[in-house]
Amino acid sequence: MSQNTSNFSKWYIDTVQKADLIDYTPVRGCIAFKPDGYEIWEHIQEEMDKRFKETGHRNAYFPMLIPESFFQKEKDHIEGFSPELPWITEAAGEKLEERLALRPTSETMIGHLYSNWIKSYRDLPVLINQWANVFRWEKKTLPFIRTSEFLWQEGHTAHVDEEDARKETMQMLTIYKEVVEGLLAIPVYDGQKTPSERFAGAIDTFSIEAMMKDGKAVQAGTSHYLGTKFSEAFNIKYLNKENKHAYVHTTSWGTSTRLIGSVIMVHGDEKGLVLPPKIAPTQVVLIPVGPWKKNHAILEKLDEIFVALKAKGIRVRLDDSDQSAGYKYNEWELKGVPIRIELGPRDLENNQGLIKARDVDEKVSIPLESIVESIKKELETMQTRLLEKAKVFRAKNSHTHIDTMEQLKQHLAESEQNGTIPGWILAGWCGDDACEENVKEKTKFTTRNIPFNPPTTKHTCLNCGKEAKHTVWFARAY
Amino acid sequence: MSQNTSNFSKWYIDTVQKADLIDYTPVRGCIAFKPDGYEIWEHIQEEMDKRFKETGHRNAYFPMLIPESFFQKEKDHIEGFSPELPWITEAAGEKLEERLALRPTSETMIGHLYSNWIKSYRDLPVLINQWANVFRWEKKTLPFIRTSEFLWQEGHTAHVDEEDARKETMQMLTIYKEVVEGLLAIPVYDGQKTPSERFAGAIDTFSIEAMMKDGKAVQAGTSHYLGTKFSEAFNIKYLNKENKHAYVHTTSWGTSTRLIGSVIMVHGDEKGLVLPPKIAPTQVVLIPVGPWKKNHAILEKLDEIFVALKAKGIRVRLDDSDQSAGYKYNEWELKGVPIRIELGPRDLENNQGLIKARDVDEKVSIPLESIVESIKKELETMQTRLLEKAKVFRAKNSHTHIDTMEQLKQHLAESEQNGTIPGWILAGWCGDDACEENVKEKTKFTTRNIPFNPPTTKHTCLNCGKEAKHTVWFARAY
Ligand SMILES: [Zn+2]
Ligand SMILES: [Zn+2]
DSSP states (O other): OOOOGGGHHHHHHHHHHHTTSEEEOSSTTOEEEOHHHHHHHHHHHHHHHHHHHHTTOEEOBOOSEEEHHHHHTSHHHHHHHGGGOEEEEEETTEEEEEEEEEOSOOHHHHHHHHHHHOOBGGGOOEEEEEEEEEEOOOSSOBTTTBOSEEEEEEEEEEESSHHHHHHHHHHHHHHHHHHHHHTTOOOOEEEEOOGGGSOTTOSEEEEEEEEOTTSOEEEEEEEEEEETHHHHHHTOEEEOTTSOEEEOEEEEEEEETHHHHHHHHHHOBTTBOOOOGGGOSOOEEEEEOSSGGGOHHHHHHHHHHHHHHHHTTOOEEEOOSSSOHHHHHHHHHHTTOSEEEEEOHHHHHTTEEEEEETTSSOEEEEEGGGHHHHHHHHHHHHHHHHHHHHHHHHHHTEEOOOOSHHHHHHHHHHHHHHTOOOOEEEEEEOSOHHHHHHHHHHHOOEEOOEESSOSSOOOBBTTTOSBOSEEEEEEOBO | OOOOGGGHHHHHHHHHHHTTSEEEOSSTTOEEEOHHHHHHHHHHHHHHHHHHHHTTOEEOBOOSEEEHHHHHTSHHHHHHHGGGOEEEEEETTEEEEEEEEEOSOOHHHHHHHHHHHOOBGGGOOEEEEEEEEEEOOOSSOBTTTBOSEEEEEEEEEEESSHHHHHHHHHHHHHHHHHHHHHTTOOOOEEEEOOGGGSOTTOSEEEEEEEEOTTSOEEEEEEEEEEETHHHHHHTOEEEOTTSOEEEOEEEEEEEETHHHHHHHHHHOBTTBOOOOGGGOSOOEEEEEOSSGGGOHHHHHHHHHHHHHHHHTTOOEEEOOSSSOHHHHHHHHHHTTOSEEEEEOHHHHHTTEEEEEETTSSOEEEEEGGGHHHHHHHHHHHHHHHHHHHHHHHHHHTEEOOOOSHHHHHHHHHHHHHHTOOOOEEEEEEOSOHHHHHHHHHHHOOEEOOEESSOSSOOOBBTTTOSBOSEEEEEEOBO
């Protein structure tokens, strides 16, 4: 499975299926998450959910079907989402009076309900999250990254004022950054979206952006300050301490199963998946080698290691199937298992095992008496190493010396000629939509975000050369 | 909120809303689960999920939209579900070529996929569970108990033969019984459904049945042996050890958010919810009483207790709002919080607090130095006590002396006259659908299940007086 720039999407599509993460279905753009794919999501959920609860949020569940009239109430929102909505028009043999959309996001339903739930400043803030399936009927689909149905969490909060709401918006973006970097070992740039890339109905959208191995960007999480746009549309008012009615300020924020796709495209290699230990369904696989069937002591020792690892909460498997050792190596490498332990007769004699981390070439001998400690340590080391590697890759492919469209076009021509990836470019932008649009039209590079902490500051607009108001990441994006 | 037999459903509807578990929405039969309602589900999920994983199951996720042609493949299945399906007919501005149903259950989609996933006996058993939302467009709806959209888990397994599949069917029913009794403190009868009450497409359906406080039954969980009906419909074959193709035997099993409704209807009283400690969002509420605002030591002590309880993993809240103590008592009783601790100036002087369990009338003084231990113990005691109380209630309202339709009619007339609940009756059944149908038509009593361990064995059919083949629970049911 070649991972060449030109073949990257084929590599990706092959890998997610061969590694048993998903299967396609006859329903357009809808995938089935197989257990290994879904378990990655469960690990992400567990960590996110913990962080949400630690910061005072609670989960709730809102109806998936949204009346058409709800969408009409916020004009930017309906404009943004109507091209992608699937509609229920009949149920139980009867035609419905009003069409019901499958939710693409729940701002409208939640806006409607919050207008009943919130009466006084004592009810605020409302800090609610939902884990749910959502639908966006996309034209081009790609497993995990863009599917008609996907799984996500959507936070929806209401606050007394802008300050409190903006604090929430930033807090959640920070949590996303910490979880994506800490758990998925994916470095991200946090920053603000340009107006053209904002969520439909938001005042400000903030995002974390990640670089894939083909140099394209994935928006890995977004957090929106919605101001009073939805509270005005749905009449969410409260009685403040001065006994006056005021509109609440709302936020929403989300991450989705596209994070799984990002993990694959950031860490995977030509042999298949490379999973960060913290989210790997299997963290360690034990493989007997050599003439192990004639030597019962080998399996007995592996059983012993299996039990010891399991007792430490490590997700371990023992592969004592009839396949050859080489076949097993390939199989578990394809599935991205972080650590493999090989044990043969000579190893046993020397009271040692061979440990092989998925992301390095060397095998290392380790004494059996301290094998559990060695594995625990290596899992941690590998987790850090993957993040560091991804940071090095990102740095190498982040270009900060491109200041004009001519230079960008030359850079793209060179990349194409050399078969290298064009990566991201950090450039100035004057703030004019037309400049952003022209860059997109000519190069397919779109603004990813205006990073909070850019590596450097740019002074002239990439497109028009006028004074830059912002320093922006431009990239091709999924 | 009166809980009289005649008012029970009004009591229920009032209580779920006043206790802040749900809200209604403009979408027919779809409720919003508010945080306190959803958290009960989270506790149920956590325990169920643990039990599923301990028995070798893994979670996956399947598309929610099911092509109409899939339903046509199993004739009993489509007959059973087609009256309740909502349909997607358009998406992204275009009419679909084939209508897509919102899943009422996933046997068909999963059947289609398993036919690709299962090739050899080495692939078996397949043990998969899904947590998901499902839709059944019901005519009469009731929060949690019967809603157009609800949340559930559905297990779908495939096995080499009938024996293995039947073992799975029973194993999951046992897990359901243990979780519903152990976690929800609801005693259930496990048994087999009569053919007329089987799942659409099953060979055998087994259920656990619970008695509500109005004497009606709730089917709290079901486990189905599907034989080869779905594997034949979807061509799920495997190569067995003899190198021959054979159909797999499948099972499915489910529990849903109707368990939340059952908890309320089994334990609730005229003051509101009574929640078993293990699933209560708040397990303990601390309330300062008397002139506590003038005596800072009271709040300080309560803060100390709060921290100590939290450290033990107990879900505790401190209510230091401006409301009166009486108001707070009512409020937290309505919400079903298992334990309330009151602390006033005199209590503090005597170094004691008052502990009040939600389900008993007395308050008990306990020494402050051992308060954490006392609370832990009382939470456990209350959990057991609720189950025992529910068992006593069920025994009192389970009638085993009714052998003829005349006796049943007389029993119903007496119940009506006395304003008592008719409860369940254990009666013989000859096995004839017509007898079952006649009982239903005349009394609205339906067969709940044929219990594995009936309190006694019946010998003549309730309806026709002929020899009974089965001893059956009859009851009115939700
Ligand atoms: Zn410009
Ligand atoms: Zn009969």
